[in-house]
Amino acid sequence: MDERSAPLPYPSGWFCVGRVRDLPPGRVRTVRLMGEDVVLYRTRRGAVRAVGPHCPHLGAHFGAGGTVRGEELVCPFHGFAFGPDGSCTGSPDGVRFRGSLDRRRLCERDGALFVWCAPDGGVPAWELPPAVGVRPLAWWSGVDPTHPQEVLENSVDFRHTRVLHGLDTRETAPPEVAGPLFTVHQRTTTRFPGLGAVSLEQPVTLVGLGMMRLAVELPQVGGTLWMWVLPTPLGPWRTRVRVAATAAVSLPGVGSARAVDRAASWAALRATVRILEQDRPVLAHKRYLAQPRLVPGERSIGLFRRWARQFYPGDGPGIHTEPPPGFRSVSAEPEPDAID
Missing domain, CATH: 3.90.380.10 (Naphthalene 1,2-dioxygenase Alpha Subunit; Chain A, domain 1)
Structure with missing residues (x-):
């Protein structure tokens, strides 16, 4: 199935890409997110970064041999180094260029790593809530x-x-x-x-x-x-x-x-x-039904789907519901159309 034929498009939001403990200082990892590779690395001082996989010089993949040197990510092909802000900081012969890495927003929460991803790009529209104060044991x-x-x-x-x-x-x-x-x-x-x-x-x-x-x-x-x-x-x-x-x-x-x-x-x-x-x-x-025949007692499914529209471009294609006869939508918000 390709992206165009999928019943629902990719949503925007924060998505888990692994455990904090799996990315110690000096480690470089490749993860898959929305059909693309994302490269994660942690600097020697503990700063964690998420970037696009390819070096802007000649396209080498950082996840295939890239290394961390101090606070820099180093390309495995020509040795170009990039600082935490994504800018090129040098190379073995001292040459550098103006290109920079494709940086992704990443945060650590509840012992997990989350990357912001949106089909249309852009900065995060909202932040994750505070951590609960404990980390998972299993x-x-x-x-x-x-x-x-x-x-x-x-x-x-x-x-x-x-x-x-x-x-x-x-x-x-x-x-x-x-x-x-x-x-x-x-x-x-x-x-x-x-x-x-x-x-x-x-x-x-x-x-x-x-x-x-x-x-x-x-x-x-x-x-x-x-x-x-x-x-x-x-x-x-x-x-x-x-x-x-x-x-x-x-x-x-x-x-x-x-x-x-x-x-x-x-x-x-x-x-x-x-x-x-x-x-x-x-x-x-199962097949995703854009217009399910909900029955009494399932109003929360309709509320959930209307709430989910905000994570898709436009009006959220393919996520509408058809309520059954006599079905009355009840919102927990003060405004009756807060999630319509």
Whole structure:
């Protein structure tokens, strides 16, 4: 599938391109984002940068042999060096030129690296929210034939959580919309080994179409669980989905030991990955419908799709919904047309 035939275009936003710990000082890495290579590197002093892959001199790929020398990125072909601002700073024979690197905005958040990407280029239209103050202890990733919007839409599709996953998940209040943030209020009843049925009520926050983040209080074990779902578009209808988790658990006589936290984090991660694995066959064969026949109780899907329009050029082609008879859209914003 090429970009022109994909049911949805690439969205703009911040997308995860890896873990902070995978880019130590002096490291150069190539990642795929929206059908293109992006080269990441960290200088010896710890500054992290994201640039286009090719040297402006004669087009060598920095990810194929490029090195970091102090604060500079050095081309593997002719040795031209580039400073943190992207400008050419010199070469082995002292020659330099006016060309500069194609720089991309990058930030570190919650132990992950995020690059701003937009089909029409430009500076970031919004910034990621502050970090939650903890870093994930457990990570997983997989690649699926789908789109980031399809991945995050599952967070408001409560009917599928009951049918496909066997989870009793219910919406407790209408979603809240604040610019690039979409907050879902839900309650999930599930079973934990040794604890029996546990009811978890927590908000789920979508940050653009590149992050889903939630924090769950676990009073039964005196702790908190943080989860992230991070879909990144690799190419047309091909998405890498990363899942991250960290838990802070306080058990009698143990306290918040690192080993206990790590074990709880991996247990939560495995439970989430099982859910994603159940979604995979559906995502691989389903068709994106621009005009789905929503039924009563699915108003949040329509709200989500209207909110998602802002991440596409123009009016967001192919992301409209056709409500069922008697369907009434309810916005959590004070203005009734805030997301129309």
